Amino acid sequence: MATRFGIVQFPGSCDETDTLLACSRVGDAELLWHKDTDLGGVDVVVLPGGFSYGDYLRVGAIVQFAPIMGAVAEHAAGGGLVLGICNGFQVLTEAGLLPGALLPNTNLRFTCQQADLIVENTETPFTHESAPGEIISVPAKHGAGRFYAPPELLAQIEDGGQVLLRYAEGHNFNGSVNDIAGVTNEGRNVFGLMPHPEHAVDPLTGSDDALKLFHSLASAAPMAVGSGDMT
Amino acid sequence: MLTMKAQVLIRPKQGILDPQGLAVEEALPALGFSGVSNVHVGRLVELEVDDPAQLDAMCEKLLANPLIEDFEVVLSDSSGA
Structure with missing residues (x-):
C-alpha cells in the first residue's frame, strides 16, 4: 500500500506544491488545510516552506496555534512521522516538537543558494537510504535559518545522534551552530531542516540528491507507530 | 472595566x-556618531490587559521565545475609567 503524505497548507505557505509533487514521486500525496482538525489518516505529515502568518512576531510563532497543529502534535506523540522544511522546521521548533530555535542569518540577508549537506545519522526513518557521510546538494533559501541551541541542549542533541544533516565546509552561510542543517527529536520521528529537499528531486533543476530522503520516508512510514494505516 | 497598560520588552539573550545590533553598532560611527557600544535590537509589544498576572504566561507562550530571548514586563497606569 502506498505511503500517504499530507502537506499542510498555511496562509503564507509557498512550497506546498513542490512538496506535493516530490512526495507524489514516492507515494500518494494530498494537501491538508490549516483549519482542519484531523489529518485524514495520512502516514507522514509535512510542514512546507514559506512565510506562514507573514512571519509576524517571530518566524513560526503564530502558526503553532493553527487548528491543525493539535493533530500534528498528537500524530508526533504517537510516533507518527513529521517532516518540517524551512518554515516548517521553524514552526516545529516553536511548537516544541523539535529542539532549538532558528535565528536570523548572521549576514542579515535572505540568502538563496545551493548547499552541500553531509548526512550524519542514517539510522532514522528520514535518512536510512543514505550512507553516513554522504554529501547531497540541496537548495536553501531563507532569512532566518541560523540554528541555535544553548550549550547544554546542544550537547544533548549531538550526543543523542539527533543531528541528521550538517552543512559541508564552506556551505554554512547562515551561521548555524556546529554547522547544523537538520535535526530530529529524541524519538527520531520528527525531522526539521532548513534546506529544501523538495526542490532537489529531479536532475532538471540541478540535483535529485534529496529524492532518497523521500524514498526513506515512504519505506519507513508503514513501520512507524503512528501510521495512518494502523489506526 | 479596569485594564492595565503594559509594555513587554523583548531582547535577544546575552x-x-x-x-x-551589530549592524546598527557599525552603522552609527559611519554616520559620525562615536562612542557607541553594546547595541542590541529587540522588540516592544504594547498591550492592555484585564489581568496582568497572565502577562508572564503570555510572554512564555507567545510573545517571546525563552530559549533565545529575555523579556521584561513594565506595567503603567490603568487606562480604564
Whole structure:
C-alpha cells in the first residue's frame, strides 16, 4: 500500500506544491488545510516552506496555534512521522516538537543558494537510504535559518545522534551552530531542516540528491507507530 | 472595566550573536556618531490587559521565545475609567 503524505497548507505557505509533487514521486500525496482538525489518516505529515502568518512576531510563532497543529502534535506523540522544511522546521521548533530555535542569518540577508549537506545519522526513518557521510546538494533559501541551541541542549542533541544533516565546509552561510542543517527529536520521528529537499528531486533543476530522503520516508512510514494505516 | 497598560520588552539573550545590533553598532560611527557600544535590537509589544498576572504566561507562550530571548514586563497606569 502506498505511503500517504499530507502537506499542510498555511496562509503564507509557498512550497506546498513542490512538496506535493516530490512526495507524489514516492507515494500518494494530498494537501491538508490549516483549519482542519484531523489529518485524514495520512502516514507522514509535512510542514512546507514559506512565510506562514507573514512571519509576524517571530518566524513560526503564530502558526503553532493553527487548528491543525493539535493533530500534528498528537500524530508526533504517537510516533507518527513529521517532516518540517524551512518554515516548517521553524514552526516545529516553536511548537516544541523539535529542539532549538532558528535565528536570523548572521549576514542579515535572505540568502538563496545551493548547499552541500553531509548526512550524519542514517539510522532514522528520514535518512536510512543514505550512507553516513554522504554529501547531497540541496537548495536553501531563507532569512532566518541560523540554528541555535544553548550549550547544554546542544550537547544533548549531538550526543543523542539527533543531528541528521550538517552543512559541508564552506556551505554554512547562515551561521548555524556546529554547522547544523537538520535535526530530529529524541524519538527520531520528527525531522526539521532548513534546506529544501523538495526542490532537489529531479536532475532538471540541478540535483535529485534529496529524492532518497523521500524514498526513506515512504519505506519507513508503514513501520512507524503512528501510521495512518494502523489506526 | 479596569485594564492595565503594559509594555513587554523583548531582547535577544546575552551571549547569542545579535547581527542586527551589530549592524546598527557599525552603522552609527559611519554616520559620525562615536562612542557607541553594546547595541542590541529587540522588540516592544504594547498591550492592555484585564489581568496582568497572565502577562508572564503570555510572554512564555507567545510573545517571546525563552530559549533565545529575555523579556521584561513594565506595567503603567490603568487606562480604564
